[in-house]
Amino acid sequence: MLADTAKAMQRVCFDSEPSEADLELLGSRERWLVYRSLVRTRLVGVIEAALPRTKAAIGHESLGRIIDEWLSTGGPRTRYFRNVPNELANFAIPMWRDTAEPWIADLARYEITSWSVRHAPPNRISDAAFSFEVRPVVATAVAVLRLDHRVNETPTPEDGYERDPVILCIHRNQEHRASHLVLNPLAADLLEAWQRGDETVSESVHRVAATHDTQISPAFIEKLSTLITTFIHRGILLGGHAPPS
Amino acid sequence: MRRRGFSFESRVMDREVTGIGIGLRYDLAVELLERRPETVSWVEIHPENYVDRGGRYQEMLDLARRDWPVITHGLSTCLGAVEPFDAGYLAQLGDFLRELEIPWHSEHLCLGQAGDRFFHDLLPLPFTEEAATIASQRLAEVRDAIGAPLALENVSYYAPQGTNGLAEVDFVVEVLERADAKLLLDVNNIYVNSRNFDFDPKAYIDKIPRERVVQIHVAGHHVRDDGLRIDTHGQPVPDDVYDLLSYTLQKVGAVPVLLERDNNIPPLDELLSEVDTLWSIYRSATEVTRAG
Numbered sequence A: 001m002l003a004d005t006a007k008a009m010q011r012v013c014f015d016s017e018p019s020e021a022d023l024e025l026l027g028s029r030e031r032w033l034v035y036r037s038l039v040r041t042r043l044v045g046v047i048e049a050a051l052p053r054t055k056a057a058i059g060h061e062s063l064g065r066i067i068d069e070w071l072s073t074g075g076p077r078t079r080y081f082r083n084v085p086n087e088l089a090n091f092a093i094p095m096w097r098d099t100a101e102p103w104i105a106d107l108a109r110y111e112i113t114s115w116s117v118r119h120a121p122p123n124r125i126s127d128a129a130f131s132f133e134v135r136p137v138v139a140t141a142v143a144v145l146r147l148d149h150r151v152n153e154t155p156t157p158e159d160g161y162e163r164d165p166v167i168l169c170i171h172r173n174q175e176h177r178a179s180h181l182v183l184n185p186l187a188a189d190l191l192e193a194w195q196r197g198d199e200t201v202s203e204s205v206h207r208v209a210a211t212h213d214t215q216i217s218p219a220f221i222e223k224l225s226t227l228i229t230t231f232i233h234r235g236i237l238l239g240g241h242a243p244p245s
Numbered sequence B: 001m002r003r004r005g006f007s008f009e010s011r012v013m014d015r016e017v018t019g020i021g022i023g024l025r026y027d028l029a030v031e032l033l034e035r036r037p038e039t040v041s042w043v044e045i046h047p048e049n050y051v052d053r054g055g056r057y058q059e060m061l062d063l064a065r066r067d068w069p070v071i072t073h074g075l076s077t078c079l080g081a082v083e084p085f086d087a088g089y090l091a092q093l094g095d096f097l098r099e100l101e102i103p104w105h106s107e108h109l110c111l112g113q114a115g116d117r118f119f120h121d122l123l124p125l126p127f128t129e130e131a132a133t134i135a136s137q138r139l140a141e142v143r144d145a146i147g148a149p150l151a152l153e154n155v156s157y158y159a160p161q162g163t164n165g166l167a168e169v170d171f172v173v174e175v176l177e178r179a180d181a182k183l184l185l186d187v188n189n190i191y192v193n194s195r196n197f198d199f200d201p202k203a204y205i206d207k208i209p210r211e212r213v214v215q216i217h218v219a220g221h222h223v224r225d226d227g228l229r230i231d232t233h234g235q236p237v238p239d240d241v242y243d244l245l246s247y248t249l250q251k252v253g254a255v256p257v258l259l260e261r262d263n264n265i266p267p268l269d270e271l272l273s274e275v276d277t278l279w280s281i282y283r284s285a286t287e288v289t290r291a292g
């Protein structure tokens, strides 16, 4: 039956060790090992393209071992080749958090977020200009990332990164690459509120300022308008939707 | 060498897919889209690389569509799996293809997934009655969902699946006829299989119902030290594949031909010289057909 053959192919390609029984069922041991190698090489290639600094930090062999372990759970669930690294990262980051140097998981999060932002869907259309009365529309290719280590600062130091928390806004720039800017906690909360888009700008500013015990003073307004200008200039903030009347 | 003038305008306006096309790939897109060579008549894309994706891929497609008809070639709705299709994805694919106004879409006659897991590679189907039934039903299902003609593509394979090498073409024809489908004939795949499984590639071509062929693929492949040929799309098209293309075109007539190059991508001029070779084969073979 084709279903049994397909399952045997899956095990031969993704199990840590292909079983002799499966290889025999499929018919040609040597050629099915060729398939195993072709399938795995492609997947490893895209993962290494997405996580080059993580690979350099933990080493080729260590990354290879965790890819093997992830593949042995059955192979990628995504039909999109570009999302293969995301599945590996979802599997590996919790493990790196438990077992590797404390900054490795942050580096992998930073790299996979940058990868996701580069390949994010096209932007939604906004139907109004940005103002305090609209519900803001943020570009799809934007992510707020809270890190305990400043892994965005390169090159990676010889002894790794010291703990030094930072919040980044990672976004797709005009050249379609991932770029980042450092946010303070209030700006990060605001941007996340704007990504949700369920409050007007005015509502979100009041709520987030209150959460941070911050007065809406002239100095605050000046900083806020600089932030908004930066977001608009970088294509992070696209405009807004008029709230339902 | 920007494309301007009457021939360019008319080509874009009628969106006709004839002559020689090239696969639009990330690594060659900058030069291709900047130079827009006259000799490239159309481009082919994999929809999975563009559906739901902005950024550079969206820009590449927008730029390509300005000047070229676009044909699509699927990767993830392979015709051989046993699981039902993801209806959400089929609907999304249908929307994407309608927007592109493609003349046909194509998909591989292979196995691309097991359960909910994707191989991201083209695994071979056994040449059985069961596989032919499944593949022809799935083909009809995708064709209905996208509302456009769907061509199946013959694949290269490395592990023996049938009694002899030519069992493959009987399997391909069986699926074509059951589904009343079009064929994207990959000449390099036939050549690779003929060398790996020791059969006459022209005998394979002779068995193809020519009226079903809507498109042809050519590519180069890798020859391993042990002689096994792997369909890498990473080398120039070898002379034997050009010869087989010429033989095929004389049989099927002026069918559009795509140069596939996915890996190890050289400077554009090297690809364009392969495109020139393809044009001369295309012209002379199809002249012979017309005269005959």
Ligand SMILES: [Fe+2]
Residues within 6 Å of the ligand: B153, B186, B217, B260
């Ligand atoms: Fe092909």
